[in-house]
Amino acid sequence: MKIEFSQIMDYVKCPIIYLIKNVYGITNEDLNTQFQREMKKVINHFFFRVMDNTIVSVDVLKNKWEALWFDSKGIELEDVLFRHHETKTKMGYQGVNMIENFHRANYDDPGVPLAVDFDYEVPIGKHIVTGTLDLVREIKEGYAKMVEVVHFSTSNYVPDEWETKTNLYTTLQSYAFRKEFQTKEQRLTYYLLKTGKTISTIRSPDDFSRLENFVDFVCTCIDANLFYPRPTYICRSCAVKEFCEQWGVK
Numbered sequence: 001m002k003i004e005f006s007q008i009m010d011y012v013k014c015p016i017i018y019l020i021k022n023v024y025g026i027t028n029e030d031l032n033t034q035f036q037r038e039m040k041k042v043i044n045h046f047f048f049r050v051m052d053n054t055i056v057s058v059d060v061l062k063n064k065w066e067a068l069w070f071d072s073k074g075i076e077l078e079d080v081l082f083r084h085h086e087t088k089t090k091m092g093y094q095g096v097n098m099i100e101n102f103h104r105a106n107y108d109d110p111g112v113p114l115a116v117d118f119d120y121e122v123p124i125g126k127h128i129v130t131g132t133l134d135l136v137r138e139i140k141e142g143y144a145k146m147v148e149v150v151h152f153s154t155s156n157y158v159p160d161e162w163e164t165k166t167n168l169y170t171t172l173q174s175y176a177f178r179k180e181f182q183t184k185e186q187r188l189t190y191y192l193l194k195t196g197k198t199i200s201t202i203r204s205p206d207d208f209s210r211l212e213n214f215v216d217f218v219c220t221c222i223d224a225n226l227f228y229p230r231p232t233y234i235c236r237s238c239a240v241k242e243f244c245e246q247w248g249v250k
């Protein structure tokens with residue numbers, strides 16, 4: 001089976017979310033997903049320009065964000081003044097803060113980007129998994145140079161030590177990088193844009209074996225049409241709950 005890693009994670013989140021999005025083709029993206037996608041375009045722009053030997057100013061990034069979030073969401077000055085679109089407006093301003101923090105932390109020493117927004121397609125066991133690496137860059141640590149694979153997140157969620165060590169998305173990033181670039185990274189970094197905090201880790205062959213089994217189990221369930229609701233705390237903000245209510249109803 002050929003599958004995107006985000007589809008695997010949809011299934012793991014809740015098989016009904018996978019079913020509605022990928023079998024029925026109904027997409028009802030929540031605001032957080034839209035926010036993450038648009039913010040990544042701003043971050044990508046920064047590193048693409050670094051590849052052209054240019055460090056853009058924070059105003060360039062903020063203007064890009066304005067076009068991507070405020071303009072495309074139809075948020076006008078009146079909406080801000082009269083508190084229409086309140087959630088979107090609030091998120092928009094959180095985005096501005098993220099951009100300012102990100103620029104402050106990176107404009108001086110962004111490293112040498114080797115790949116930005118890089119699409120990969122790698123075999124894992126009997127399956128092909130696709131996805132994207134946000135950033136691969138060469139950085140300096142003292143006198144040594146090292147290759148770092150970075151994932152940017154706009155989430156509030158801060159993984160603990162165990163989650164950082166076992167996170168399968170991070171494992172896939174390492175695996176995909178090694179397959180596509182035929183070399184080994186020295187550092188995998190989870191970059192939390194909200195706080196500017198970074199968490200770094202590494203992976204070993206045992207982690208890749210765990211990833212292969214995980215991918216195989218999920219693909220086997222999808223092949224067998226095993227789709228059922230998995231109620232958790234995410235139901236509260238689930239974008240497909242109207243559809244979910246109809247599941248199992250005769």
Ligand code: SF4
Pocket residue numbers: 013014015016017229230231232234235238239240241244245
């Ligand atoms: S409401 Fe809950 S159980 Fe239903 S699809 Fe959404 S996450 Fe799954």
